[in-house]
Amino acid sequence: MDVRLAIAQGLAGATGLPEAELAGYIETPPDPALGDFAFPCFRLAKTLKKAPPAIAAELAGKLALPAGIERAEAAGGYLNFFANKADFAAKAIGRALAEGDAYGGADIGQGGTVCIDFSSINIAKPFSIAHLPTTAIGHALSRIYRALGYRVIGINHLGDWGTQFGKMIVAYKLWGENKPIEDSAVRELVRLYVRFHEEAENDDSLNGEARKWFRKIEQGDPEAVDLWQRFKDLTLKEVGEVYKLLGITFESYAGESFYEDKMQAIIDELDDKGLLVTDNGAKIVDLSEWDMPPCLIVKADGATLYATRDLAAACYRKQTYDFVKSLYVVAYQQNLHFRQFFKVLELMGRDWAKDCEHVNFGMVSMEEGTLSTRHGNVVYLEDVLNASIEKTLDIIKEKSPDLENKEDAARAVGVGAIVWGVLYNGRIKDTSFSWAKVLNFDGETGPYAQYTHARCCSVLRKAGYYQKENIDYSLLKEESARSLVKAISQLPDAVRSAAEKNEPYLVTRCVIDVAASFNRFYYECRILEEDPRLRAARLALTDAARQTIRNGLYLLGLEAPERM
């Protein structure tokens, strides 16, 4: 980073062009053999009225070498810079080791608050693989923003309101049994819910009953509220186990029911500001001026809607947390909804509407067809995690029979494999679920990164103490060592751009780079050399790789076991 600036400074001196502009042009050559930084001279051809290769050659001749650069060389239309290897390695490795667990982070947030709405499960509904993207992405973003000095409020916006709870109560009272509900609450509740829909097809009176019971919940009838609360407690207790497995905690569980009494104020405000129009009995905000369909606020029967609640929640969050940024990690199916909702906020005069962002992601499908809770065709996240842990345990038993605490390692690696799978690609990609795919641990997977980390730990353990001062980094001259240094140095940039784009996979790819580079280095260079100076340099590099992988994994929500 500083080296880039130094180069830009030097170029500015030689060309008389603004430094900031030149800095933006500097890029990385495709092949490290060409250099570490490159300045394409094509863009200067017009202003200087010379051919690019001529400019490059001229600059190479008259440019004073910037700090950290040992050589500049013209190659075609490019002016390539070669960094001082020892300096670069000293800086990169030194930084990773000095900052330790904090390496990769920064203080660009300066304590500003970021609200992240993610996972957002529904009460009495399965916590299925369809929730995996929002859960994994939201968790990773939480950790990434925290590492960047933000205060993060993770919000699990519970789906804990609506007529389905009336149905649940009816089904529960008719067919519910306590034992299965205690043993496996959500599955049993889902079974009751499915049965309700089956029976209601022949008996419409059930629907009337359900409406009546939901009405009772709204009116605060003790029996109804108790049952509703019981469904909620049971569900939260169950999903709590999954969140624990994933290492996730939330600062808030305020969901749909929480905003029930906060929507009228929003409706009144919309009305006062003349934004509300009645259309076919429903109250809407007209957005045709922005080429969007109207945003429904109140139904013809007086009931509120999704958008109403989101508006109330957004205002509540701003008031309560005074966020600088508010993220919604929600599938892309709701792109239009969020555009409408944000626009309405803006029309209400909330200038902070610009700080709200829909972090969308692709959908999870199944080969057989779409997931449908009502037809019981669901894959529970818990089952996927357990299957992965079990498979990992088998592998550990086979490959590391002497390992102590096999269960702990299996948990970390099994869960990591699943989470990593979600964070491996850009958010927007659709994914289709298959057991074979999620249980595949070959290639660029979580286990691969974790395995490499354990390898680093193993070498460092065998090495014992090593002299960390006065290391001669010029001894790291092999290509594999150099590219490892480079990969390690990339983490802070990767973390920053991951936050800028809300794309955790940028961190994932960085971790892969480090892991792959380390494995190559490990194969080509013996780390535990006799020569103490070489040994120390290689150990420092190994230590920095260990730290970088560990931190990257942490930011993604994965553990980094020291043995596996």
Next chain:
RNA sequence: GCGCCUGUAGCUCAGCUGGAUAGAGUAACGGCCUUCUAAGCCGUGGGUCCAGGGUUCAAGUCCCUGCGGGCGCGCCA
């Protein structure tokens, strides 16, 4: 019909604000464990970057058109 997203190796995907011969993993084949964890490493094969125009010194990347796929489009969330 309209809007948004998407199309890169057999498969799953990277490709930074346009830049130097388009990269990984996987699958296939062939090598490497009496040395630091082989969940690893190396090698080989595999591409009209959906198609056609345009802008540019330079297009996988930007613009237009078409085609294929996904999602959405007032009382669900």
